[in-house]
Amino acid sequence: MAVTVSNILDLPSFKNASVLAGNSALDTPVHQVSISDSPLTEIDNEISRPGDFYLSEFYFAKNSEEDMITYLEPIIKAGGSGICIIDEFVKELPPSVIEYCNKNDFPVILNSVSIPYAVMIREIMEMIIMEGQNTLLANGIYSIIEGTIDINSQMRVMNNINPNFHSSITVFYVTMKDPGKSLNDTRDLFNRDISSSGIIFRSGVFGIISHSTADKADPQIKYYIEKLKSCNNIRSIGISDPAIRMKDVSIAFNQAIAAADFSSPDVDIVSHYKDLGIARLIMLLSGHPELEKFCSDIIGTLQEYDQQHNSQLFETMCIYRQCGYQHKDAAKLLFVHENTIRYRISKAKEIITEKAPRDDFRETFSLALKCQYILDRYK
Numbered sequence: 001m002a003v004t005v006s007n008i009l010d011l012p013s014f015k016n017a018s019v020l021a022g023n024s025a026l027d028t029p030v031h032q033v034s035i036s037d038s039p040l041t042e043i044d045n046e047i048s049r050p051g052d053f054y055l056s057e058f059y060f061a062k063n064s065e066e067d068m069i070t071y072l073e074p075i076i077k078a079g080g081s082g083i084c085i086i087d088e089f090v091k092e093l094p095p096s097v098i099e100y101c102n103k104n105d106f107p108v109i110l111n112s113v114s115i116p117y118a119v120m121i122r123e124i125m126e127m128i129i130m131e132g133q134n135t136l137l138a139n140g141i142y143s144i145i146e147g148t149i150d151i152n153s154q155m156r157v158m159n160n161i162n163p164n165f166h167s168s169i170t171v172f173y174v175t176m177k178d179p180g181k182s183l184n185d186t187r188d189l190f191n192r193d194i195s196s197s198g199i200i201f202r203s204g205v206f207g208i209i210s211h212s213t214a215d216k217a218d219p220q221i222k223y224y225i226e227k228l229k230s231c232n233n234i235r236s237i238g239i240s241d242p243a244i245r246m247k248d249v250s251i252a253f254n255q256a257i258a259a260a261d262f263s264s265p266d267v268d269i270v271s272h273y274k275d276l277g278i279a280r281l282i283m284l285l286s287g288h289p290e291l292e293k294f295c296s297d298i299i300g301t302l303q304e305y306d307q308q309h310n311s312q313l314f315e316t317m318c319i320y321r322q323c324g325y326q327h328k329d330a331a332k333l334l335f336v337h338e339n340t341i342r343y344r345i346s347k348a349k350e351i352i353t354e355k356a357p358r359d360d361f362r363e364t365f366s367l368a369l370k371c372q373y374i375l376d377r378y379k
Contacts, residue, residue: 002030003131005025008109012123013111014115016111017109020101021097024102031051031052032049033120033124051081054084059088068093083109084109093108134199136160144250155246168243171244172238174204176233186205190224206253211243238259240252240259282367298364298365302317305351316348317344
């Protein structure tokens with residue numbers, strides 16, 4: 001993921017900064033940072049590049065709206081990502097300049113003169129370098145997950161991520177409700193320990209924690225679960241089997257992704273691969289036409305019957321299963337008489353056993369729901 005203007009606003013040196021214009025363009029990528037405390041010349045125009053982010057006191061344009069726009073115009077045309085104005089001489093922008101920047105989706109930030117240029121530049125460039133490294137490491141992880149590199153190459157990738165990893169690991173895959181937020185904070189949580197690492201991967205974060213001995217895995221896992229659960233933006237936390245040997249790192253990454261994909265955020269955002277049960281086997285069939293046919297035979301047939309007869313067999317079976325196959329409890333949830341539930345279940349059983357006569361109809365329905373869930377997740 002590229003560093004954006006929004007990411008810059010999260011840096012310590014920008015904690016009290018404010019956005020004067022271009023609020024809708026804070027996701028603009030930033031590739032490098034420059035200082036500009038004098039009017040732009042032809043040479044400046046030639047070396048300006050897309051993604052350049054500028055720091056300026058704006059002294060040369062402080063008294064003229066025209067000078068401000070004249071200065072900003074070539075930066076915007078060159079694809080500049082934004083500008084941070086130091087508030088020594090300019091503390092606000094004229095409405096016309098704000099309108100111009102908003103129209104051109106150009107972010108303008110105001111920061112305190114008490115923050116040295118050197119500090120802002122260092123923090124921005126460190127973040128840009130870190131994101132570049134993250135991209136390289138994420139590409140290496142992708143190769144491990146896809147199985148396109150051999151064991152020795154996998155070990156090199158892991159050593160590049162963190163040479164202090166111990167001999168066994170547990171992998172977390174953490175996804176966000178809003179992927180644009182909390183990725184860096186979540187990654188940094190795992191990076192605080194010398195023998196653990198966080199890597200932003202797609203719209204989530206891989207947290208790799210390592211263990212010197214297997215008995216240390218559980219306390220470490222519990223620690224990170226507690227820390228992650230305190231974050232409001234977490235959608236799911238998928239966790240691989242604990243203490244997987246480093247040479248089986250591909251298994252660990254894939255397990256963490258599968259656990260995150262199969263989590264139920266409405267019930268519990270934490271999902272352990274070891275607790276997925278039969279779903280672990282069903283996932284191996286993801287993409288196989290027989291899986292879709294099985295769901296169609298069971299769930300599809302029930303839903304088709306409901307449409308044709310204006311009934312609620314499918315919903316009733318779902319509630320019946322949720323209630324541990326207790327007619328009375330299902331009746332309470334659906335606000336109907338218990339005999340109505342018994343009739344609907346009897347009819348659903350008739351339909352299901354016609355498709356799978358040798359199996360228990362409740363097990364068949366439960367299995368079909370799990371299959372449908374996986375089909376929906378892996379479309």
